[in-house]
Amino acid sequence: MSRNLLTCRIYGRLPDRLQCNVATPRGQGGRVRSALIVGACAFLLVTGCTDTPAAAPPVPTVTDTAPVLAPGKPGEEARTLAPSEAATAVPPQRANxxxxxxxxxxxxxxxxxxxxxxxxxxxxxxxxxxxxxxxxxxxxxxxxxxxxxxxxxxxxxxxxxxxxxxxxxxxxxxxxxxxxxxxxxxxxxxxxxxxxxxxxxxxxxxxxxxxxxxxxxxxxxxxxxxxxxxxxxxxxxxxxx
The missing domain is CATH 1.20.1260.10 (Ferritin, core subunit, four-helix bundle)
Known part of the structure:
Protein backbone atom coordinates (compact mmCIF):
# COMPACT_ATOMS: atom_id res chain seq x y z
CA MET A 1 0.00 0.00 0.00
CA SER A 2 1.50 3.35 -1.05
CA ARG A 3 1.74 6.32 1.28
CA ASN A 4 1.06 9.93 0.23
CA LEU A 5 3.21 12.76 1.50
CA LEU A 6 1.48 16.06 2.34
CA THR A 7 3.65 19.13 2.73
CA CYS A 8 2.48 22.70 3.44
CA ARG A 9 4.43 25.91 3.18
CA ILE A 10 3.45 29.18 4.82
CA TYR A 11 4.24 32.45 3.10
CA GLY A 12 4.21 35.63 5.18
CA ARG A 13 1.76 35.99 8.05
CA LEU A 14 -1.18 33.67 8.32
CA PRO A 15 -3.68 33.62 6.66
CA ASP A 16 -2.08 35.40 3.68
CA ARG A 17 -1.29 32.32 1.55
CA LEU A 18 -0.87 28.61 2.17
CA GLN A 19 0.53 26.25 -0.44
CA CYS A 20 0.12 22.50 -0.04
CA ASN A 21 1.84 19.90 -2.22
CA VAL A 22 1.20 16.18 -2.22
CA ALA A 23 3.01 13.38 -3.84
CA THR A 24 0.45 10.80 -5.07
CA PRO A 25 0.73 7.82 -7.38
CA ARG A 26 -0.75 8.23 -10.78
CA GLY A 27 -3.91 6.46 -11.58
CA GLN A 28 -7.40 6.37 -10.35
CA GLY A 29 -8.42 8.34 -7.31
CA GLY A 30 -6.33 11.38 -8.18
CA ARG A 31 -9.31 13.70 -8.15
CA VAL A 32 -10.53 12.39 -4.83
CA ARG A 33 -7.11 12.86 -3.31
CA SER A 34 -6.96 16.43 -4.66
CA ALA A 35 -10.26 17.27 -2.98
CA LEU A 36 -9.08 15.79 0.28
CA ILE A 37 -5.86 17.76 0.01
CA VAL A 38 -7.71 21.02 -0.53
CA GLY A 39 -9.81 20.32 2.56
CA ALA A 40 -6.72 19.54 4.60
CA CYS A 41 -5.04 22.76 3.52
CA ALA A 42 -8.12 24.76 4.42
CA PHE A 43 -8.18 23.10 7.85
CA LEU A 44 -4.54 24.01 8.40
CA LEU A 45 -5.21 27.55 7.28
CA VAL A 46 -8.00 28.04 9.84
CA THR A 47 -6.27 26.33 12.74
CA GLY A 48 -3.00 28.05 11.96
CA CYS A 49 -4.65 31.45 12.42
CA THR A 50 -5.70 30.64 15.95
CA ASP A 51 -2.49 28.93 17.04
CA THR A 52 -0.37 32.08 16.77
CA PRO A 53 -2.31 35.28 17.67
CA ALA A 54 -0.99 38.61 16.47
CA ALA A 55 1.10 40.49 18.98
CA ALA A 56 -0.81 43.21 20.87
CA PRO A 57 0.33 46.79 20.29
CA PRO A 58 2.54 48.17 23.05
CA VAL A 59 0.68 49.95 25.86
CA PRO A 60 2.00 53.46 26.53
CA THR A 61 3.30 53.98 30.02
CA VAL A 62 3.11 57.09 32.15
CA THR A 63 6.38 58.33 33.50
CA ASP A 64 6.93 60.29 36.64
CA THR A 65 8.62 63.05 34.67
CA ALA A 66 5.45 64.43 33.05
CA PRO A 67 4.59 68.00 34.08
CA VAL A 68 1.49 68.61 36.20
CA LEU A 69 -0.99 71.45 35.61
CA ALA A 70 -1.95 72.97 38.97
CA PRO A 71 -5.05 75.23 39.08
CA GLY A 72 -4.46 78.65 40.58
CA LYS A 73 -6.49 80.37 43.25
CA PRO A 74 -9.52 82.44 42.17
CA GLY A 75 -8.28 85.19 39.89
CA GLU A 76 -4.94 83.47 39.28
CA GLU A 77 -3.76 81.48 36.26
CA ALA A 78 -2.89 77.79 36.39
CA ARG A 79 0.77 76.83 36.78
CA THR A 80 2.81 74.02 35.26
CA LEU A 81 4.74 72.15 37.94
CA ALA A 82 7.32 69.41 37.98
CA PRO A 83 6.12 66.18 39.66
CA SER A 84 8.33 66.85 42.66
CA GLU A 85 6.72 70.29 43.12
CA ALA A 86 3.17 69.01 42.59
CA ALA A 87 3.49 66.61 45.51
CA THR A 88 3.64 69.53 47.93
CA ALA A 89 1.92 72.33 45.97
CA VAL A 90 -1.66 70.98 46.07
CA PRO A 91 -3.44 71.99 49.30
CA PRO A 92 -4.59 69.05 51.42
CA GLN A 93 -8.27 68.19 51.12
CA ARG A 94 -8.84 67.22 54.74
CA ALA A 95 -10.74 69.98 56.53
CA ASN A 96 -9.43 71.28 59.83
Whole structure:
Protein backbone atom coordinates (compact mmCIF):
# COMPACT_ATOMS: atom_id res chain seq x y z
CA MET A 1 0.00 0.00 0.00
CA SER A 2 1.50 3.35 -1.05
CA ARG A 3 1.74 6.32 1.28
CA ASN A 4 1.06 9.93 0.23
CA LEU A 5 3.21 12.76 1.50
CA LEU A 6 1.48 16.06 2.34
CA THR A 7 3.65 19.13 2.73
CA CYS A 8 2.48 22.70 3.44
CA ARG A 9 4.43 25.91 3.18
CA ILE A 10 3.45 29.18 4.82
CA TYR A 11 4.24 32.45 3.10
CA GLY A 12 4.21 35.63 5.18
CA ARG A 13 1.76 35.99 8.05
CA LEU A 14 -1.18 33.67 8.32
CA PRO A 15 -3.68 33.62 6.66
CA ASP A 16 -2.08 35.40 3.68
CA ARG A 17 -1.29 32.32 1.55
CA LEU A 18 -0.87 28.61 2.17
CA GLN A 19 0.53 26.25 -0.44
CA CYS A 20 0.12 22.50 -0.04
CA ASN A 21 1.84 19.90 -2.22
CA VAL A 22 1.20 16.18 -2.22
CA ALA A 23 3.01 13.38 -3.84
CA THR A 24 0.45 10.80 -5.07
CA PRO A 25 0.73 7.82 -7.38
CA ARG A 26 -0.75 8.23 -10.78
CA GLY A 27 -3.91 6.46 -11.58
CA GLN A 28 -7.40 6.37 -10.35
CA GLY A 29 -8.42 8.34 -7.31
CA GLY A 30 -6.33 11.38 -8.18
CA ARG A 31 -9.31 13.70 -8.15
CA VAL A 32 -10.53 12.39 -4.83
CA ARG A 33 -7.11 12.86 -3.31
CA SER A 34 -6.96 16.43 -4.66
CA ALA A 35 -10.26 17.27 -2.98
CA LEU A 36 -9.08 15.79 0.28
CA ILE A 37 -5.86 17.76 0.01
CA VAL A 38 -7.71 21.02 -0.53
CA GLY A 39 -9.81 20.32 2.56
CA ALA A 40 -6.72 19.54 4.60
CA CYS A 41 -5.04 22.76 3.52
CA ALA A 42 -8.12 24.76 4.42
CA PHE A 43 -8.18 23.10 7.85
CA LEU A 44 -4.54 24.01 8.40
CA LEU A 45 -5.21 27.55 7.28
CA VAL A 46 -8.00 28.04 9.84
CA THR A 47 -6.27 26.33 12.74
CA GLY A 48 -3.00 28.05 11.96
CA CYS A 49 -4.65 31.45 12.42
CA THR A 50 -5.70 30.64 15.95
CA ASP A 51 -2.49 28.93 17.04
CA THR A 52 -0.37 32.08 16.77
CA PRO A 53 -2.31 35.28 17.67
CA ALA A 54 -0.99 38.61 16.47
CA ALA A 55 1.10 40.49 18.98
CA ALA A 56 -0.81 43.21 20.87
CA PRO A 57 0.33 46.79 20.29
CA PRO A 58 2.54 48.17 23.05
CA VAL A 59 0.68 49.95 25.86
CA PRO A 60 2.00 53.46 26.53
CA THR A 61 3.30 53.98 30.02
CA VAL A 62 3.11 57.09 32.15
CA THR A 63 6.38 58.33 33.50
CA ASP A 64 6.93 60.29 36.64
CA THR A 65 8.62 63.05 34.67
CA ALA A 66 5.45 64.43 33.05
CA PRO A 67 4.59 68.00 34.08
CA VAL A 68 1.49 68.61 36.20
CA LEU A 69 -0.99 71.45 35.61
CA ALA A 70 -1.95 72.97 38.97
CA PRO A 71 -5.05 75.23 39.08
CA GLY A 72 -4.46 78.65 40.58
CA LYS A 73 -6.49 80.37 43.25
CA PRO A 74 -9.52 82.44 42.17
CA GLY A 75 -8.28 85.19 39.89
CA GLU A 76 -4.94 83.47 39.28
CA GLU A 77 -3.76 81.48 36.26
CA ALA A 78 -2.89 77.79 36.39
CA ARG A 79 0.77 76.83 36.78
CA THR A 80 2.81 74.02 35.26
CA LEU A 81 4.74 72.15 37.94
CA ALA A 82 7.32 69.41 37.98
CA PRO A 83 6.12 66.18 39.66
CA SER A 84 8.33 66.85 42.66
CA GLU A 85 6.72 70.29 43.12
CA ALA A 86 3.17 69.01 42.59
CA ALA A 87 3.49 66.61 45.51
CA THR A 88 3.64 69.53 47.93
CA ALA A 89 1.92 72.33 45.97
CA VAL A 90 -1.66 70.98 46.07
CA PRO A 91 -3.44 71.99 49.30
CA PRO A 92 -4.59 69.05 51.42
CA GLN A 93 -8.27 68.19 51.12
CA ARG A 94 -8.84 67.22 54.74
CA ALA A 95 -10.74 69.98 56.53
CA ASN A 96 -9.43 71.28 59.83
CA UNK A 97 -11.19 73.04 62.70
CA UNK A 98 -10.64 76.48 61.16
CA UNK A 99 -12.39 75.41 57.94
CA UNK A 100 -15.43 74.06 59.78
CA UNK A 101 -15.67 77.08 62.08
CA UNK A 102 -15.50 79.48 59.15
CA UNK A 103 -18.25 77.73 57.20
CA UNK A 104 -20.55 77.48 60.22
CA UNK A 105 -20.01 81.09 61.27
CA UNK A 106 -20.28 82.48 57.76
CA UNK A 107 -23.68 80.84 57.32
CA UNK A 108 -24.93 82.70 60.41
CA UNK A 109 -23.20 85.88 59.20
CA UNK A 110 -24.81 85.65 55.76
CA UNK A 111 -28.26 85.03 57.23
CA UNK A 112 -28.18 88.36 59.05
CA UNK A 113 -27.11 90.10 55.84
CA UNK A 114 -30.16 88.59 54.11
CA UNK A 115 -32.43 89.75 56.94
CA UNK A 116 -31.10 93.29 56.52
CA UNK A 117 -31.40 93.18 52.72
CA UNK A 118 -35.00 91.99 52.77
CA UNK A 119 -35.98 95.15 54.65
CA UNK A 120 -34.65 97.37 51.87
CA UNK A 121 -37.37 96.41 49.41
CA UNK A 122 -40.09 98.16 51.40
CA UNK A 123 -38.15 100.67 53.51
CA UNK A 124 -35.26 102.01 51.40
CA UNK A 125 -35.56 105.25 49.45
CA UNK A 126 -32.35 105.14 47.40
CA UNK A 127 -32.36 103.04 44.24
CA UNK A 128 -28.67 102.36 44.82
CA UNK A 129 -29.45 100.87 48.23
CA UNK A 130 -32.24 98.75 46.74
CA UNK A 131 -29.94 97.45 43.99
CA UNK A 132 -27.19 96.68 46.51
CA UNK A 133 -29.63 94.83 48.76
CA UNK A 134 -30.91 92.79 45.80
CA UNK A 135 -27.36 91.87 44.83
CA UNK A 136 -26.52 90.79 48.39
CA UNK A 137 -29.61 88.60 48.41
CA UNK A 138 -28.76 87.04 45.03
CA UNK A 139 -25.15 86.27 45.99
CA UNK A 140 -25.31 85.30 49.63
CA UNK A 141 -28.39 83.07 49.39
CA UNK A 142 -26.65 80.57 47.07
CA UNK A 143 -23.46 80.85 49.14
CA UNK A 144 -25.39 79.74 52.23
CA UNK A 145 -26.67 76.69 50.29
CA UNK A 146 -23.16 75.90 49.08
CA UNK A 147 -21.64 76.12 52.56
CA UNK A 148 -24.48 74.02 53.97
CA UNK A 149 -23.78 71.29 51.40
CA UNK A 150 -20.08 71.37 52.25
CA UNK A 151 -20.71 70.97 55.99
CA UNK A 152 -23.05 68.04 55.40
CA UNK A 153 -20.53 66.38 53.09
CA UNK A 154 -17.94 66.69 55.85
CA UNK A 155 -20.33 65.24 58.43
CA UNK A 156 -20.43 68.54 60.33
CA UNK A 157 -23.36 70.28 61.98
CA UNK A 158 -25.18 73.03 60.11
CA UNK A 159 -26.12 75.93 62.45
CA UNK A 160 -29.84 76.50 62.90
CA UNK A 161 -31.56 79.85 62.43
CA UNK A 162 -31.36 80.66 66.12
CA UNK A 163 -27.62 80.05 66.46
CA UNK A 164 -25.79 82.52 68.67
CA UNK A 165 -23.43 84.94 66.95
CA UNK A 166 -21.69 86.65 69.83
CA UNK A 167 -18.11 87.43 69.01
CA UNK A 168 -18.49 87.33 65.22
CA UNK A 169 -16.96 90.46 63.70
CA UNK A 170 -19.31 92.92 62.06
CA UNK A 171 -22.59 91.44 63.28
CA UNK A 172 -25.34 93.93 64.10
CA UNK A 173 -26.68 93.78 67.65
CA UNK A 174 -30.35 93.00 68.32
CA UNK A 175 -30.86 96.68 69.19
CA UNK A 176 -29.35 97.78 65.87
CA UNK A 177 -31.55 95.35 63.96
CA UNK A 178 -34.65 96.72 65.70
CA UNK A 179 -33.59 100.26 64.81
CA UNK A 180 -33.17 99.25 61.16
CA UNK A 181 -36.63 97.68 61.10
CA UNK A 182 -38.12 100.88 62.48
CA UNK A 183 -36.32 103.21 60.05
CA UNK A 184 -37.71 104.28 56.69
CA UNK A 185 -36.64 106.36 53.71
CA UNK A 186 -33.36 108.27 53.92
CA UNK A 187 -32.91 107.30 57.58
CA UNK A 188 -33.11 103.64 56.60
CA UNK A 189 -30.62 104.16 53.78
CA UNK A 190 -28.04 105.74 56.08
CA UNK A 191 -28.38 103.08 58.78
CA UNK A 192 -28.40 100.25 56.24
CA UNK A 193 -25.16 101.45 54.64
CA UNK A 194 -23.57 101.93 58.06
CA UNK A 195 -24.52 98.49 59.38
CA UNK A 196 -23.85 96.62 56.13
CA UNK A 197 -20.42 98.22 55.71
CA UNK A 198 -19.43 97.04 59.18
CA UNK A 199 -20.98 93.65 58.41
CA UNK A 200 -18.92 93.25 55.23
CA UNK A 201 -15.74 94.32 56.99
CA UNK A 202 -16.39 91.57 59.52
CA UNK A 203 -16.70 89.05 56.68
CA UNK A 204 -13.32 90.20 55.34
CA UNK A 205 -11.79 89.59 58.78
CA UNK A 206 -13.27 86.08 58.93
CA UNK A 207 -12.09 85.28 55.40
CA UNK A 208 -8.56 86.49 56.08
CA UNK A 209 -8.38 84.27 59.15
CA UNK A 210 -9.40 81.07 57.38
CA UNK A 211 -7.06 81.82 54.47
CA UNK A 212 -4.24 81.73 57.03
CA UNK A 213 -5.42 78.91 59.29
CA UNK A 214 -7.59 76.74 57.04
CA UNK A 215 -6.44 73.83 54.89
CA UNK A 216 -9.31 72.76 52.61
CA UNK A 217 -9.04 74.05 49.05
CA UNK A 218 -12.79 74.56 48.57
CA UNK A 219 -13.01 76.64 51.75
CA UNK A 220 -10.07 78.71 50.56
CA UNK A 221 -11.86 79.38 47.26
CA UNK A 222 -15.08 80.42 49.02
CA UNK A 223 -13.18 82.74 51.36
CA UNK A 224 -11.39 84.33 48.40
CA UNK A 225 -14.69 84.86 46.56
CA UNK A 226 -16.31 86.43 49.63
CA UNK A 227 -13.32 88.70 50.14
CA UNK A 228 -13.36 89.92 46.53
CA UNK A 229 -17.13 90.43 46.22
CA UNK A 230 -17.63 92.12 49.59
CA UNK A 231 -14.63 94.41 49.12
CA UNK A 232 -16.27 95.62 45.90
CA UNK A 233 -19.58 96.16 47.70
CA UNK A 234 -17.88 98.17 50.45
CA UNK A 235 -16.55 100.49 47.74
CA UNK A 236 -20.05 100.85 46.27
CA UNK A 237 -21.54 101.68 49.67
CA UNK A 238 -18.90 104.34 50.26
CA UNK A 239 -20.21 106.12 47.15
CA UNK A 240 -23.85 106.12 48.35
CA UNK A 241 -24.81 109.45 49.91
Missing amino acids: AADVRFMQNMIVHHRQALDMSLLAGSRAESDAVKRLAARINDVQGPEIAMMTDWLRAQGQQVPDHHAAHQGMPGMATPEQMEALKAAKGAAFDRLFVQLMTAHHQGALTMSAEVLTKGSHQRVQEIAEDISVSQSAEIRRMSAIH
